Amino acid sequence: MSETLTLVIGTRRLSSWSLRPWLALRMAGAAFKEIEIALRQPDTKARILEFSPSGKVPLLIHGDVKVWDSLAICEYAHELFPGAGLWPDDAKARAVARAVAAEMHSGFPNxxxxxxxxxxxxxxxxxxxxxxxxxxxxxxxxxxxCRQRFGAKATGKNAGPFLFGRFTIADAMYAPVVTRFTTYALPQDATSQAYCDAIWGLPPMRSWRESACL
Ligand SMILES: N[C@@H](CCC(=O)N[C@@H](CS)C(=O)NCC(=O)O)C(=O)O
Structure with a gap:
C-alpha cells in the first residue's frame, strides 16, 4: 500500500472506541502509524480537532481521506485488507456479525x-x-x-474461539466489553468466560494493555 495509514486514538487505558479499530487493523496485519491523544485533559478537544472533524477519536487518516468512526474504520480495514477475513465469508453469518457489531456500536448505555x-x-x-x-x-x-450457531461450527481456516470462529470485526467491537467484564468482575458463565479468555489471549490485546499500564 503506497499511502501511509495513521490511526489517531485516545488514551489507551480509557479509550474503548479506539481499541476497536486498532485491534481490527492489528489483526488484519496492517502497518499503521499511531497518534495517541490524552483524554480528559483541558486541551483534549482542541488536540482532537487538529485531526478529527467530529472532535472524537478514533480517526483513520489514509492519504486525503479521513474516517472518523470506529465501525466505519473497521469496514474500511475490511476493504483495504480483503484477505484478512475481517467479516465472515458466509452471507448469513456476515449479516449476523454486522448486526451484533451494530448493536454494540449503538447500545448498552448503562x-x-x-x-x-x-x-x-x-x-x-x-x-x-x-x-x-x-x-x-x-x-x-x-x-x-454466535458461538453456538456459527463459531463452534466453523471449520478449517474459519475455525477459532471467537464469535464466528476466526477473529472478525464483531470481536473487535466486543473487545472493550471483555475488558469491562475483567475490570469489574461482572458475572460470567462458562461460554462468556471462555470467550473473554480467547480475546485476552490475542497478542495485540495484551500489548494494548501492557502499553496502557506502563
Ligand atoms: N461513535 C464514535 C464514538 C467516539 C467517541 O465517543 N470517542 C471518545 C473517546 S473513547 C472521544 O473522542 N471523546 C473525546 C471528547 O468527547 O472530547 C465512534 O464509534 O468512533
Missing part, C-alpha cells in the same frame, strides 16, 4: 456509563445494578448465540 473502560484497573462492582445486569445478560446471550 454498561458504558457505570463500567467505563479502564484496562489497568481491578475494581469489582459487587452488586450489579439491574439496568447493567440486563445489558450484560444480553451481551452474554449474544456471545452464546
Amino acid at each position: 454498561l458504558r456509563s457505570v463500567c467505563a473502560m479502564d484496562v489497568c484497573a481491578t475494581t469489582p462492582l459487587g452488586e450489579v445494578p439491574p439496568e447493567v445486569a440486563a445489558e450484560t445478560g444480553r451481551i452474554r446471550a449474544v456471545w452464546a448465540d
